[in-house]
Amino acid sequence: MPSCLIVDDSKVVRMVARRILEDLSFGILEAEDGKGALNACLEKMPDVILLDWNMPVMNGIDFLRTLRNSENGEQPVVIFCTTENDMAHIREAISAGANEYIMKPFDRAIIEAKFSQVGVL
Amino acid sequence: MNSQDFQLFGEIVNSRSGLVLTEEKIYLLESRLVPLARRRGLENLEALAEEVRRYKDDRLLEEITEAMTTNETFFFRDTKPFDTFRDVVLPQLLKARATKKTLRIWTAACSTGQEPYSIAMLLKEEAAKMAGWRVEIMATDISQEVLEKAKAGLYSQFEVQRGLPIQLLMKHFQQVGEMWQIDSSIRAMVKFQPKNLLEDLGSLGQFDVVFCRNVLIYFDQPTKSKVLTQVHKILADDGALFLGGAETVLGICDSFKPVDGQRGVYTSVNGGLMAAAS
Numbered sequence: 001m002p003s004c005l006i007v008d009d010s011k012v013v014r015m016v017a018r019r020i021l022e023d024l025s026f027g028i029l030e031a032e033d034g035k036g037a038l039n040a041c042l043e044k045m046p047d048v049i050l051l052d053w054n055m056p057v058m059n060g061i062d063f064l065r066t067l068r069n070s071e072n073g074e075q076p077v078v079i080f081c082t083t084e085n086d087m088a089h090i091r092e093a094i095s096a097g098a099n100e101y102i103m104k105p106f107d108r109a110i111i112e113a114k115f116s117q118v119g120v121l
Numbered sequence: 122m123n124s125q126d127f128q129l130f131g132e133i134v135n136s137r138s139g140l141v142l143t144e145e146k147i148y149l150l151e152s153r154l155v156p157l158a159r160r161r162g163l164e165n166l167e168a169l170a171e172e173v174r175r176y177k178d179d180r181l182l183e184e185i186t187e188a189m190t191t192n193e194t195f196f197f198r199d200t201k202p203f204d205t206f207r208d209v210v211l212p213q214l215l216k217a218r219a220t221k222k223t224l225r226i227w228t229a230a231c232s233t234g235q236e237p238y239s240i241a242m243l244l245k246e247e248a249a250k251m252a253g254w255r256v257e258i259m260a261t262d263i264s265q266e267v268l269e270k271a272k273a274g275l276y277s278q279f280e281v282q283r284g285l286p287i288q289l290l291m292k293h294f295q296q297v298g299e300m301w302q303i304d305s306s307i308r309a310m311v312k313f314q315p316k317n318l319l320e321d322l323g324s325l326g327q328f329d330v331v332f333c334r335n336v337l338i339y340f341d342q343p344t345k346s347k348v349l350t351q352v353h354k355i356l357a358d359d360g361a362l363f364l365g366g367a368e369t370v371l372g373i374c375d376s377f378k379p380v381d382g383q384r385g386v387y388t389s390v391n392g393g394l395m396a397a398a399s
Contacts, residue, residue: 085278087296090287101287103278110282116200117286 034058053082068097231260234271261316274303335365349374358392
């Protein structure tokens with residue numbers, strides 16, 4: 001079973017994403033911010049990370065840069081999932097190493113489409 | 122809804138578009154025609170049926186048909202047909218048309234334009250192989266309303282996220298307020314035109330590739346057969362016909378045969394796509 005780490009400071013968003021992804025046969029891990037996500041990755045690298053942008057402690061883009069610059073050879077697929085819905089943010093995320101980008105609000109069809117595009121579904 | 126009203130709407134839609142409304146599609150009538158009724162200040166579908174019987178207004182019958190034939194679509198729907206087009210069909214046609222350097226593609230029932238624009242974006246990515254070629258993408262639909270939306274190339278945030286890879290959004294779209302608009306260079310590659318598939322298709326000219334996906338499922342057997350026979354006449358013998366996942370030519374039209382190993386792709390029995398390449 002592929003694993004997905006959902007990183008979002010909103011409990012409701014984590015719950016909605018969890019329901020959709022569990023239904024798509026992913027094993028789910030959760031983190032509330034970038035720092036928590038880094039710890040989760042150190043423990044066990046997930047196959048996919050669904051990543052919010054604006055979070056306390058460490059935001060999504062800083063987390064992504066740290067992850068992509070890490071010495072660790074394993075690099076998961078990272079899909080941003082954020083309310084930042086302008087081209088400048090999209091370009092910044094992709095150049096930082098994101099594989100895909102979801103603009104909130106999302107639904108099951110969007111999650112399925114984006115996960116298929118990056119080859120994890 | 123009473124059975125007379127259902128029959129009335131069913132006959133209007135069937136005679137004008139070929140679409141067959143079965144009893145289980147009652148929910149579709151309600152979801153699509155109630156907004157139309159409200160726009161005309163009518164309370165419900167019974168009142169709309171009454172209006173139809175009383176005035177027999179051609180514009181109203183057209184609006185009913187349009188509302189019932191507009192179908193949901195998205196960019197690169199099902200992915201695979203577009204991969205097949207790029208990796209199997211296009212290389213063969215580029216070889217076969219190397220002297221003429223022209224390619225005509227038709228997307229029948231293009232709805233709000235996501236399919237022809239997906240093809241246009243794909244061809245733009247392949248531009249290096251097609252220098253000096255004249256490529257025309259013809260996109261038709263029975264509904265004038267969806268064609269207007271298609272021509273504008275303006276899509277909501279939801280629409281651009283269903284099927285469109287982010288790299289292509291970055292490359293070919295501009296943000297316009299809350300919406301996303303496909304670049305004018307892609308829009309210019311597609312020619313939109315109203316067309317009812319039950320009419321004569323000969324005026325569209327000859328094509329090398331036809332995308333007629335998720336259209337035939339709404340027709341009854343004789344209509345499917347009639348449409349496919351017409352499509353055969355305007356498709357090159359070494360061209361390709363793409364149908365939807367739940368559609369086939371088998372048992373309906375013997376002018377086409379399936380292309381080996383390519384699900385949903387058909388070619389003429391007079392020659393055929395693979396034969397042209399070998």
